[in-house]
Amino acid sequence: MNFFHLNFRPQRFLGLLVGLLSGVVAANAQGYHSDFYPQWHQNPGGLNEDPEVPPGAGAAPGWTEVYRCGLPTNTGMTRGLVLPPGFTFRFHGQAVTAVRAFENYFLVFDTLQTRVIFINNNLPNPTAPNRFAYIGYGWTGSNTNQTRILTKTFGTAPHRQFWVQWNNMKVATSPAGVLPAYISYVLEEGTDRIHLVIQRESWWVAGAKFLGSGLQLNGTTAWVADTIRVRRAHQNDPRPLDNLTITFEPGARRATDAAMWAAWVPAGLLAPGPASAPLRGAVVNQGTQPLPNWRVAYCVDTGPVQFLAPSATVLAPGDTAAFAFPAGWTRPAPGRHQLRVWVQAMAGQPDLNPHNDTLSLTLQVASRAVPRRVVQEIATSSTCPPCAIFDDSLHAVDRRRPPHQVDRIAYPMNFPGTGDPYYLPEFRVRAQANVRNVRNVVLSPALGTPLMVANGTTVVDPTNRFFFPPLPPYDSLLVGLTGKLAPLALSGTCRVGGDSVQGTLTLEPLVALPGRAYTLLAVITERTTTGNATTNGVTEFHDVVKKIVLTHPLTAPLEPGQPLTIPYAHFFAPGHTVEHFDSLEVTAFVQYSALNGSTAPFDVVQSVRLRPAHLPPLGAPALRQVALGWTLVPNPTTGRATLSLTLPTAAPVAVEVRDALGRQVLTNPARELPAGEHVLPLELRGRPAGLYVVRLTLGAIVRTQRLVIE
Structure with missing residues (x-):
């Protein structure tokens, strides 16, 4: 707002x-x-x-x-x-x-x-x-x-x-x-x-x-x-x-004309319960004579009228004054309500212009209180030197925040120079849409990096040095964004199998949501990568987007008590940039969008971050896994190859091979192997020439390599 x-x-x-x-x-x-x-x-x-x-x-x-x-x-x-x-x-x-x-x-x-x-x-x-x-x-x-x-x-x-x-x-x-x-x-x-x-x-x-x-x-x-x-x-x-x-x-202009200047509650969405929410506003004297003893009243729907005592402030023509109901106001039951607030001149001094006395506000009271998470969408690049400073500062300040409040996703760009190997054109389209939607600063329409847009509308600078005049402090902006309620709860599942990621996303409306006004988006990210290191000195990257897997306009209205489940799936074809499949996650978010099926972005109203079911839940950043050495020889091969690996400890080991279409052509079921060196044969003779993907699974650790058959 x-x-x-x-x-x-x-x-x-x-x-x-x-x-x-x-x-x-x-x-x-x-x-x-x-x-x-x-x-x-x-x-x-x-x-x-x-x-x-x-x-x-x-x-x-x-x-x-x-x-x-x-x-x-x-x-x-x-x-x-x-x-x-x-x-x-x-x-x-x-x-x-x-x-x-x-x-x-x-x-x-x-x-x-x-x-x-x-x-x-x-x-x-x-x-x-x-x-x-x-x-x-x-x-x-x-x-x-x-x-x-x-x-x-x-x-x-x-x-x-x-x-x-x-x-x-x-x-x-x-x-x-x-x-x-x-x-x-x-x-x-x-x-x-x-x-x-x-x-x-x-x-x-x-x-x-x-x-x-x-x-x-x-x-x-x-x-x-x-x-x-x-x-x-x-x-x-x-x-x-x-x-x-x-x-x-x-x-x-009338002699006596008391008018409503403003009326608001903290948000258009309120939590249920017995507590009260402040009802505040301001009145203005639009008349030509002083306005004494004015008073404000309100009612919800057809409920009883509540009055403030007459004000002791005498308003000169053109003056304004604030009002607040000191005990708050009675919050209605969950649902959609009309709140009317109006101002009256003192008794015996009739208001000669009734047309500007009243404001009617539409309120939504949620069926339950669900905090809104913050999505940080970052345009970054391994070819951008300032991005190194930006990323370090961001991780430093985010570690001070509760991990459940922030979902961070980083889109690799080709800026200021080309060469980021993980860049996709769809990332620029998304980042450019965010630039057009920003409200708190004026940005050039030419996308630059680094840039972080929080919840679709707010530029946030964790370094406090990239904008002049400086933006408000990072923490204060995040507090403002996380202090809001969400109009829906968002949950889901995530499963990684082979080179595919799939699952479901469930939206539980907490208030009535109109159709053709929201869009569900989902991106696949890799928690840590190193293969995209190029020219800016960064050797380890975090929350790197691999694919925007879902952009789904919600065309039908959503009502409380009627959850909606939407599936998603993506197969990473040969030539993909995934380094470690066990590092993949899915971040989904619901964004207020425009009419007519457009997905032009506005406010993000809720998000969720999903890890595959077989992986431990997210917590504080963990130490990186000990490097696992394994090789495929010969590569290319005419049909027979061997997989050599060294295990630091005993572990269950499974191997599968898939062709370029994702079809499984060979599988060695999981079996316990002791620590030490091992050689596993891969019998692929008779298979058509082409590119294949070998997937090695050791418990929760997954590694892939490409294998060419000539």
Whole structure:
């Protein structure tokens, strides 16, 4: 969840928000006034809960694509967009039945305007059309054929909203390149309010955003919103949690107008039980007169209303104040619930604007409390000198953490130079997806190493030296990530047989999870490797990914009490890079992902690390196994070979040989052999020429070598 920090009135803003909100003088403001709401953690009215559709994914269910930029047949504007039947909406007192959206970020309240213009200064603008809403000027970059205009209606009459979204606008050039923005104008039935909702944006510098955003009646009359300046890397949560709203209210500002500024609980997911969770928030005085003796109330579903005592804080116009229910609030039973929080003016002082008094939050109470594990996905390379420092620092700090909290996986890259023998192109694809999803820093779209992304969204630097300004301390970031609850429990099995790894993964939902919103991934890792040592001085590598074995979108909804089991399997064909099969493990994780079957990553919500059943459980890092000397001669062979080995102690020994398709062609069942030297014949005469894999098993130790038959 992103929190956007702005100063509305610095002397009383409680330290909740950081940044700057600078005023823009509005012309003839009697028609509308504007208010800014940065921490609703929802869209206005809570009607639109849709995840934000990624570029190129097609329109989400219920959304209609009405325009796509970059096409040779474009006219720069949509067709006339007729409002839904019976949708009552007025602009400055005049009825509106249809609108038209333009590629260059404005919406006219009729279909008469057919001339494409480019507004490059503040409103009112005599060269611009009459009766329109404008997102703002000052953008850089250009739109592409992935930039679209989408529409959708939410709610039921007479309280509907008509959304017009500019999707994937190429409007911000930063050190990380051109980044997309998703911005919507929302027409609200009955209230005649107009909302400008900033859903995704790059706030990479404290520069002016949304210059000139506002409504224009004609060339001399307009109502202009404040300019937003935010010091934040990315506003890119696919959910509405980080959305910002500018609301244009008809009429002059009221004398008395108490409004909800923010309301939140520690998370949208709560544990069951008798304990209470804090219910906190803030109110704002949007009126023109001081606001004394205001009070806050809440209820869950249709339960009893709980009140706070009237506040002793008198809010001046524009001021905010925090509130908290001191004894917490009564947590409902497991399931999905609606929490309503609202503010009231003092008795005898009626609130003249009821539309902004209430926030309604959707809560999920889990059937049981399961901690969320942290997945550390590392882009590293044996050709990268800084990776040696990074890996040493990471192992040093992770040893201080309980082993059950962190699952670490390292993707071998070919950076800064080629030559890492364990690199696969699929690793770069995965690491690049993580780069695009990071929220806490601005990264170049060109993937570099070393880089670690924790739980899909957060860059963590165990060295505290690779970023400037420095990131928060490693331990504090990990504490924040491990302090959350998981919406599901994840378990599984893992079996290594021959050159195959297979098993099952079981998801146990603890809350209702929507379909087409999560993806199950699994990777096979080798706990320790040495064969990929090249140029950076590292001779032993840890948790090295060998294969991304599963990327499975969860298309069906999941309900508590209905576990889902999914199998996985992978055969390592000849030519693989596995050094020791007894060192293989599987790490699986569930990641919040986008709609339409896309696996574009967002938050990782749970993970599990699996070892083969015949191996001891994971614990503190153990000493490496004593080297086992064994040879195959002759190699290549015409069909007969011998396996020579030296046993330091007595052990059960088994040998099997498989062809290039994984079929077993020879097996010597396990038998106890004493310590010392042994020669075991391998009779393969009559077998076709080709590559074979010889697998030697000594108890829990497995070694393989390639054998060529000519």
